[in-house]
Amino acid sequence: MIRLILNLLWFFFGGWLAGLLWLIGGAVLALTIVGLPWTFAAWRMASYSFWPFGREVVWQDQTNPVAGGLGVALNIIWFLVAGWYIALSHLMLAIADFISIIGIPFGLKNLELAKLALAPVGRAIRDKR
Numbered sequence: 001m002i003r004l005i006l007n008l009l010w011f012f013f014g015g016w017l018a019g020l021l022w023l024i025g026g027a028v029l030a031l032t033i034v035g036l037p038w039t040f041a042a043w044r045m046a047s048y049s050f051w052p053f054g055r056e057v058v059w060q061d062q063t064n065p066v067a068g069g070l071g072v073a074l075n076i077i078w079f080l081v082a083g084w085y086i087a088l089s090h091l092m093l094a095i096a097d098f099i100s101i102i103g104i105p106f107g108l109k110n111l112e113l114a115k116l117a118l119a120p121v122g123r124a125i126r127d128k129r
Contacts, residue, residue: 003054006105013106014093015050018113022046037074041120048116048125052109057116060124071122083118090114 007015026042029035048055075083090113097107116123 006053007051019046019050022049055125056128057123060122074121075119086117087114
């Protein structure tokens with residue numbers, strides 16, 4: 001029940017916007033053709049941005065080629081082109097969330113999104129056990 005309440009608050013106070021921006025960003029990446037390797041990573045981030053509580057970010061199985069060496073190369077390019085400033089924006093939101101006690105869970109999720117924004121390729125979102 002608490003996860004539902006936190007997710008609804010998250011969604012209402014900005015999660016819908018973050019998720020929508022990730023969806024649009026993924027669509028733009030897909031349209032450029034060059035950005036196709038990062039499209040699905042952006043859409044995974046959108047999914048997590050819409051509804052983060054009760055879910056976690058994990059590394060995919062290392063036998064997957066995208067989670068191995070190719071994923072490292074794609075993450076380096078992502079970090080240099082987009083990841084660092086997206087992570088910085090989530091870090092600033094987290095700091096603002098930490099100002100109040102009520103905002104601490106949201107700040108923690110923004111820190112997770114910042115970490116995910118640094119290297120999204122080779123990650124998966126799953127329900128917490």
